[in-house]
Amino acid sequence: MAAPSLTPSTADPARPVPPRTAGPPPPRGRFARSLRRNLTAHGFLIGAVICFAVFSWYPMIREFGLAFQKTGHGGTSWVGLDNLETVYHDPAFWQAWRNTLLFTALALLLGFAVPFVTAIVINEFRHGQGFLRLLVYLPVMLPPVASVLLFKYLYDPGYGLLNELLGFLHLPEQQWLQDPGLSMLSVVIASTWMNMGGATLIYLAALQGIPGELYEAAELDGAGLLGKIWHVTIPQTRLVLSLMLLMQVIATMQVFVEPFLLTGGAGPEGSTTTVVYLIYQYAFNFNNYGAAAALGLLLLVLLAGFSAAYVRLSRAGDE
Template identity: 85%
Template sequence: MTAPGAAPGRAAPPRRPRPRETGAAPAGGRFSQSLRRNLTAHGFLVGAVLCFAVFSWYPMVREFFLAFQRTEGGEVTWVGLDNLTTVLDDPAFWQAWRNTLLFTVLALLLGFAVPFVVAVVINEFHHGQGYLRLLVYLPAMLPPVASVLLFKYLYDPGYGLLNELLGFLHLPGQQWLQDPDLSMLSVVIASTWMNMGGATLVYLAALQDIPGELYEAAELDGAGLFRKIWHVTIPQTRLILSLMLLMQVIATMQVFVEPFLLTGGAGPEGSTTTVVHLIYQYAFNFNDYGAAAALGLLLLVLLAGFSAAYVRLSRAGDE
């Protein structure tokens, strides 16, 4: 039996339920709902902010005030720029800056170029890249003390492997860490080996993002290996290279671990004394925390100025 007015043999269409009319939720309710949904994420965010505030931002602010203070017998007095004057009048100040700049230049020649070359070589292998990446990154996984002990053995003037190799080649042995002319270069070589793993992996990831069609077009134009690197590889990885250059300069200007563990910090005739090691001496050897903070603040201002100038020049070059 069909409903009146309906066509015979055809069922009546089902009625669609009316949508319920709901009013707009208040802004406070939406915020509380979002906060409850993301409570875990907000908790992790608060923890990260607290860690940065306690271990990064507070020491920076504290250092700024210490640079203009002097503590004697538990009493803190404001001395203005006296701490900075003390640092500038120290003969070791200029030697430390010369050594730091020398380390930075040598580290850029070795530590910046060698990882890129190694990444290019590994990228040419079609098989076994995973093992090669592990082999290159292995030094970065070793504790710095273990790596330094290894290089101390290599550099030993009596039974070191390097002098043994020189003797095998009928060449005179060298005082690698005891010679003022060789000590900084020896530290740079050790630092490059210890820290090149991470940079190599970054370069390798950038190289693998380069389209293969560019290399094929270069080969059709008759380009060899070096021309492909110069005209394809370097332009395609320019942003990564510029970023790694900035990070390399900042890291090398703050070098401390390698000279401190290999040569005791100062080295022969002060040849490996760096700015950060001088800060360490002011703070822990001389108990002059104000001078240490003033020198640290000076290094911070210098690196911040260099970073700002580098970013500005990079933007100007892109435009």
């Protein structure tokens, strides 16, 4: 009779056998299942990527090449920096940059401050905020041509509402769009009214996210209205204000619609000629697409450099 073994048998029926677990599925199988589950989402994503590639990325890439080419007689030829030299020596080049910078400065004084103040006023109302938001955003929903026709009526030197109001106050009438000293300011006022709705709603949403306890604490410390705005409202909305400042500078540097429709683009003595309008002239009036692309490339580099510097300074300030 054999002696009992001290080592348990591997075939002992009393010992439970652990279940066999399947290994992870191969990567290709996981990707296929994920693709099937998210087929609709991937379809929308691919459509968006194609639209961006065709209508945004390709024109930008094409502009880089076109800026160093000359088009004519159905063909193109490389000309190096000749287009940049042509643009640089154009007498309207520096005037367009001065007008664009002037428009940006005036738009920041009005278009950056007015929506923020309007949002603060609307936020103080306890009732009717929905109606006020609609009223402020209504100009954004109007077609630009309709808004421009409205302001052309307001600015008309003969029967315009603004001159009628000045006459009622016994003040001298003004040539709003015909005077080189007033034309740019008139365009800025119209642009501010046409575009302030979106910024106002963004500021209003930021204001409504500020805790009321901060205002109560500031009031207990003796802060008045301006003190609460300076010590509570502005610090709490600093990130939104920074982002809107960057977006507004980029948008105003590319202004085209308002001066083009109000003053025909150039304005009296070229007072409303902007960089984008000069690009339009090169491309569609002079048929010089290379010079238009070169000027557009200069504007792109300037705005990209400003954005990079602004983001870097903002990060340094946060640290």
